[in-house]
Amino acid sequence: MRNRIFLTFILVVAQVTGAMAQCAMCKTTIVNNVSNGELALADGLNFGIMYLFVTPYLAIALIGGIWFYKYKRHGKKKFNTSAA
Known part of the structure; x- marks a missing residue:
């Protein structure tokens, strides 16, 4: 270990x-x-850094938002956990 x-x-x-x-x-x-x-290279590099920084958070927020609205629209479903 x-x-x-x-x-x-x-x-x-x-x-x-x-x-x-x-x-x-x-x-x-x-x-x-x-x-x-x-200054063009510095501006381009700053934009690229911000793009790479924000993109994963936007993707996670989009997936979370879709999941939340689907869950909210369909309501809380109860699952039967008893063995058949």
């Missing part, structure tokens, strides 16, 4: 390290472009 927890911890830490390296490269590119007066 301890080996599994340790392995999971190592895998999570390895993934975070890769993500931080990518963010540093993006930040360097944006800082260089903004200092040269090119």
Whole structure:
């Protein structure tokens, strides 16, 4: 059990390290472009980040809303759990 927890911890830490390296490269590119007066790349990157951030929450809200309205429309159904 301890080996599994340790392995999971190592895998999570390895993934975070890769993500931080990518963010540093993006930040360097944006800082260089903004200092040269090119704002289009920074605006596009900000829009892309917000798009990727919001999309999963909208999908979950849509699925939850559909489930809620179907459940509410059909009412609470009682299921017979006795063995036949």
